[in-house]
Amino acid sequence: MDEAFPFEGKILVSDLQGPVTANDNARELTSAIVENGDRFFQAVRRYERALSSVTRKEGVKPGDTLRLILPFLKAYGATDSSLLRFSRESMRVVPGADKAMRFAQELMSSFIVSTSYEHYMGAACDLIGFPFENTFCTRLSMDMLEMEDWEVETLQNLAREIVRLPLLEVPDGASGVRDLGPDDRLVLRRLDEIFWTEMTDLSSYQLVSQVNPVGGDEKATSVVEICKRMSVPLEDCMYVGDGETDARILQVVKRSGGLAVAFNGNLPALREAEVGVVSDNAIVTSILAELFYRGGRDGALEVLEDWSLEGLRGNGGVHEYLLREFARTFPSGMPTVRRLDKGSLPFIHKESVGMREVVRGYADL
Incomplete structure (x- = not known):
């Protein structure tokens, strides 16, 4: 990550396996x-x-x-x-994740930080059209x-x-x-x-x-470094993660006033995130990214108070094209997206465990 990036303002950083790809x-x-x-x-x-x-x-x-x-x-x-x-040959992309990452790149500078080996990161970037130079992974x-x-x-x-x-x-x-x-x-x-x-x-x-895998501390250090190089405060960072190695940076982003999102998260991630998403399609990431881009953390959290298609339309923070795509993706009802607290955590955790197995194929990730 040695070159200057074209966007200023807010940034999105995502884990790879879980929010973007379905492999272990x-x-x-x-x-x-x-x-x-x-x-x-x-x-x-x-x-x-x-x-x-x-x-x-x-x-x-x-x-x-x-x-x-x-x-x-x-x-x-x-x-x-x-x-x-x-x-x-084995790459499996979470439905909607390739579009979500491309959409995010149109709004703000976007990065992927992952424990994954560089071979897997390179293959994923090639498949979804994401710049490898905007990634941190295990070399x-x-x-x-x-x-x-x-x-x-x-x-x-x-x-x-x-x-x-x-x-x-x-x-x-x-x-x-x-x-x-x-x-x-x-x-x-x-x-x-x-x-x-x-x-x-x-x-x-x-x-x-x-070999030094990019674990929890390394992910946190990488995101802080990204923000420093981009001259963006952590409060203008949205982080999407799902696992134990994401817990530390989710905590840092949340405490700094940014948007900390657990996408089909396990318990360590859910405990530190502020928003819990349970979904088999990553278009939810696109929705949250646009809300965050336009209104910051508070703008995204405000929508969760009326998490419905009508509420999203009434808010005006999401482009109509994206809302139509969202409605087509979930014709039978909204995916679960809730602010995390002591009351909602057990419910979200139970749903996440089931969805992780559906999306990724393993119950014990």
Whole structure:
């Protein structure tokens, strides 16, 4: 993001997977190339979440699953070209998201900030016609190293062992290892040995030590940097996210007076957002973007007090063409869009869980 951008005023920043695309790219990639890959990915993801939220291991954060799986992807033959090819062939765009991002670019400077690997980000940008230079993502070169046969065999054997281990179960509210069951503590100890002792001397471990996924703090830093470079205050930023790595920047934008939107969000995102959207079509993002562009945060929130087609028309903040398209998209009734508070959060969360499974194909994202 080294060049000057043409628009001044307000900006829109969106996560990629969830609000724009429907994939869980890292999970799907792992499932496709690693033996018992979906189970393996779930095991590593649960382990990462235990490290970041329960044991609070230094240097581990939400999103680090994307670096922990890299040596194993390499051992099963992943290359930069295969990651790009898989991303292109498996890409699923949330209905209406390509139009929403193009529409947003006509109104204001728009950016995408994502934990996704750069291969997936590039494939998505090509498909939806979004400028790659307006993105932040996890930089990665799979071809940076060669792996000898003995290391391939070592990692494949470790992957098989990880798959055989029980999946970690972390109780709600767990704050330390003592809150885990005895079997889970044993699993945690064995995974610690694998990732932080047995693998550290492997040449492929540099993929773990050198790759830095764009997690929650990195997303927040990226958005703050965008605002500084654009000379736009955070109150003039609209952020759309859906997951745990979006929680921090949703909180920052909300506290700064911007518009923080959770699109089919999980609980961490919903807790920090100000607006909850439950929809199978991203035209809602277009509606909110135009309302924000014309009236800022207050203008968007005002419409939610009468969230209806008649209310939108009466407000006058949305172009009639977009309203007609909106009505055609939802002929049976309005999608759920509500201001989030203690009263609405449980309702929105329940709806979001179901919609995430419908749109993305997984209930446990």
